[in-house]
Amino acid sequence: MAMYNDKVIDHFTNPHNVGELLNPDGEGTYGSPVCGDMMKISIKVENDVITDARFKTFGCGSAIASSSVATDLIIGKTVEEALKVTNRDVLDELGGLPAIKIHCSVLADHAIRSAIYDYAKKTGKTYVGLEGFDPGADEGDTHHGCDMEHKGCEKE
């Protein structure tokens, strides 16, 4: 498989943390099937630490691999630490994605923020890392309802 490295293939074929949590403390969704990928994530938070995270993703191989790695990265972190996880961290953990697939890692980044936003709203908490974040802001209607930054998964 020339397109992806072994780590990406491993996370794609054996993704970690797939599923939905019962009674989650926060839930987030990003993307849409029309755009080519959509991630749903649910989190459990205890004493401000993310103790569990589960995801479901409609999308290409790198979207699924990014979802797997991103959920791995936030489990065990405090909420504020989890908000510092960026798509760059997801990419580094995956050992890189083809240039045209980099947007797939943004999917996970946004979905995580949306889930924490949901948690913060439900509990009335505020986090520095959420300042200026609006979960619906990027879902413009420039192309089939897909914004240009998040443009699904493409291949060269």
Place this chain on the structure above:
Amino acid sequence: MDKRKVYLDYSATTPVKEEVLQAMLPYFTESYGNPSSLYSIGQDSKQALETAREQVAALIGASPREVFFTSSGTEADNWAVIGAAESMAKKGGHVITTAVEHHALLHTAEYLEKRGFEVTYLGVGQDGLIRLEELESAIKAETTVISVMFANNEVGTIQPVEEIAEIAKKRGILFHTDAVQALGNVPIDVKKLGLDMMSVSAHKIYGPKGVGALYVRKGLALPSFMHGGGQEGNRRAGTENLTGIVGFGKAAEIAKAGLQGHIARVSELRDYFVKEVSARIPDIRINGSMERRLPGNANITFEYIEGEALLLLLDLDGIAVSTGSACSSASLTPSHVLSAMGVPVEMIHGSLRFTVGDFTTKEDLDYTVGSLVRSVEKLRSISSVSKEKGWQ
């Protein structure tokens, strides 16, 4: 199950058949003369070139003098449509084509638009076919060229070429068809069909890559596209791709001799595959007419999953297929063909093209169905959308 190598992308390209390769080999190292040279090995090459021309002409019912070799089907499309539109520019500047053409034609039409021509892109129904009434009403006094593909590369649907040719002829319009996918898969007789120009390619019929041809009806004064030496009757300059052309000729000869058997065998395999997939995987859709369709093509939407992910899982099992989703190209837009057929965008993302050919076996298809069942189930278990929860 043991891992196999299964190639199900015969519409992308085909392997070169052994007999074709053997026919080509002497022209690399022994009979390497330039066909334009007057001494013996040059004339041997000239003879080989003309034999190949006869072989290709025989496959399409043309006279050899109506066959002009090119570098590809794409070159033939460019030459035919640009050449015809420009040579007819005094009469008018309107060209009609379809929304489901190969990019070789679509981007050529866009080029003509930039050059000031007007182009009408006919839509298609859910079956992937154009409507003749729409074609007739699109014709204007200024219409000079109609180009409609013979068979579609993504869904394999076969357009009513003979009827289109008749309409064009009645109105004094030149008609070109891109028959790259149809050649060797559908009986073609350019005379009976009444075609003016037709593009074909060698590598879709078990010949080599890098060689195509344009059929130009006798008496049609299509200007030359490549300027230089006097090759191809002064109409396509450049030293001929002799080995490639010899291979094309041999592949055409084999295709002609085995055409009915090929169609019967390949369509039986394809039908078996579609039947198995339909029986074993829920929530799928077959895209395009099953009646007017290339024998080897199946285009299937697997709902609630994304096609490139499925393609990768199949690839890990050694199976080569192609996707009609946005992931299949660098472009943002999902398959223009499935879009034109009205397939919802989220379903286009989950569509794959399987194309069966002469080296495909029933065992290959059983193996593929097994992999598909597992892979689709796996991706659906990961997917954020499902039949129960819907697409949101």
